[in-house]
Amino acid sequence: xxxxxxxxxxxxxxxxxxxxxKAATWLSSVFEVSPAGLNWxxxxxxxxxxxVPLIVFWAIGYEQYLLSAVFGLLFAALExxxxxxxxxxxxxxxxxxxxxxxxxxxxxxxGQDWGWMALTAFAVTLAAGxxxxxxxxxxxxxxxxNIWFLIALALGFGLHDSAHITSHTWAQAxxxxxxxxxxxxxxxxxxxxxxxxxxxxxxAELPGDTARRKLTPPLIMFAVIRALVMFATVALAFGLNxxxxxxxxxxxxxxxxxxxxxxxLVAAQRLAGALIGAIAAALLLLIPTSExxxxxxxxxxxxxxxxxxxFMHGAAIRFWNYAYYCAAIAAAVLILLDLQQPSDYAAxxxxxxxxxxxxxxxxxxxxxxxLLGKRAAKRTTKAPPHPA
Numbered sequence: 001x002x003x004x005x006x007x008x009x010x011x012x013x014x015x016x017x018x019x020x021x022k023a024a025t026w027l028s029s030v031f032e033v034s035p036a037g038l039n040w041x042x043x044x045x046x047x048x049x050x051x052v053p054l055i056v057f058w059a060i061g062y063e064q065y066l067l068s069a070v071f072g073l074l075f076a077a078l079e080x081x082x083x084x085x086x087x088x089x090x091x092x093x094x095x096x097x098x099x100x101x102x103x104x105x106x107x108x109x110x111g112q113d114w115g116w117m118a119l120t121a122f123a124v125t126l127a128a129g130x131x132x133x134x135x136x137x138x139x140x141x142x143x144x145x146n147i148w149f150l151i152a153l154a155l156g157f158g159l160h161d162s163a164h165i166t167s168h169t170w171a172q173a174x175x176x177x178x179x180x181x182x183x184x185x186x187x188x189x190x191x192x193x194x195x196x197x198x199x200x201x202x203x204a205e206l207p208g209d210t211a212r213r214k215l216t217p218p219l220i221m222f223a224v225i226r227a228l229v230m231f232a233t234v235a236l237a238f239g240l241n242x243x244x245x246x247x248x249x250x251x252x253x254x255x256x257x258x259x260x261x262x263x264x265l266v267a268a269q270r271l272a273g274a275l276i277g278a279i280a281a282a283l284l285l286l287i288p289t290s291e292x293x294x295x296x297x298x299x300x301x302x303x304x305x306x307x308x309x310x311f312m313h314g315a316a317i318r319f320w321n322y323a324y325y326c327a328a329i330a331a332a333v334l335i336l337l338d339l340q341q342p343s344d345y346a347a348x349x350x351x352x353x354x355x356x357x358x359x360x361x362x363x364x365x366x367x368x369x370x371l372l373g374k375r376a377a378k379r380t381t382k383a384p385p386h387p388a
Contacts, residue, residue: 030268033321037205043316049073049186050308053179058301064159064167065175066304067336068103070311071151072179075099075144077315080183081137081208082201085191089184096180099145104173106149110156114238117153121249122231124149129223135210147250150234151333154246157238158337205319226256229365233358243350247274248358255362266322267359273326274355280327281334300339307332 053069079095080088102124109120128142152172159167191199201208213219233252237245251274255267284306288299310332318325334351 037319106152107156111160251358277330
């Protein structure tokens with residue numbers, strides 16, 4: 001029986017060509033690439049720089065701080081506005097200090113009650129959403145810090161319950177600041193080697209608009225909706241103690257775009273990337289399962305290098321295709337997380353499941369917001385004019 005009460009079609013016939021064509025077109029849009037967005041020199045440069053914190057933490061034996069340093073470095077590069085060196089250094093330093101504060105907040109509250117975690121996520125997301133009043137560029141920077149806060153929150157939560165890894169909040173914040181400082185040093189050397197001339201924005205694809213705009217009711221409502229979704233997803237993830245529930249709020253945040261079409265496409269790309277990245281990480285993490293002693297040590301160090309290479313690919317293909325970018329970043333993060341806090345292979349399935357739930361929730365919320373907006377517009381149109 002089909003859903004309408006009739007007999008189900010068991011003849012094995014294929015869907016109509018029109019339906020197959022629509023599905024194929026939609027799937028191709030998920031994996032569609034933009035050749036102009038491929039930038040291998042940028043990726044290789046990031047790998048060269050990221051090897052510095054890797055070797056430093058290898059030398060001192062505190063690999064649990066590597067992820068904070070790498071994200072501090074990556075996001076400082078994304079924030080770099082270009083232009084004169086003095087202006088660039090000032091902006092990156094300010095971003096690094098704010099990021100260090102966000103890091104301290106995330107790791108510090110990660111061991112607290114889930115209610116405080118949800119309330120803090122609401123406040124941070126709302127503040128990030130309202131940054132659109134200071135220009136699109138600053139909104140993007142705030143979004144980066146917002147995503148990092150969620151990652152730091154989950155890392156702090158996991159490390160707080162870990163008996164064999166010691167993590168200090170101040171050291172995590174210092175690692176983030178160190179990653180940002182490293183990018184300032186690299187830009188200084190690059191500036192000197194190019195005759196102390198102004199340099200363009202490293203990630204030219206990101207918006208550079210810093211013109212202030214008025215906070216209209218739709219902008220405020222969008223910021224509030226995002227904050228409420230973060231409150232709900234963080235409360236579900238940590239209140240119910242879901243295995244790897246962090247992926248739910250991150251997927252929901254990434255999926256919530258101003259238009260429903262954008263939200264659906266980005267959610268599908270985020271889910272596809274998470275699935276590919278989880279499978280790749282699971283296969284790579286099979287390598288050290290049967291190793292011991294010196295060989296296990298060597299394999300672990302090798303996988304950390306692989307994670308940095310995946311970050312390099314993420315930097316190179318960020319604007320080539322978002323699904324492949326998500327796959328590279330997800331695989332890198334999963335490898336670094338599992339090397340510190342080993343988990344079973346069911347964890348990859350949970351990550352994909354919560355990514356699906358978060359992305360679906362983000363799309364659903366934007367669908368409801370769109371419907372409410374259309375209804376409000378119709379009421380405004382039908383309302384009779386007020387008498388003079």
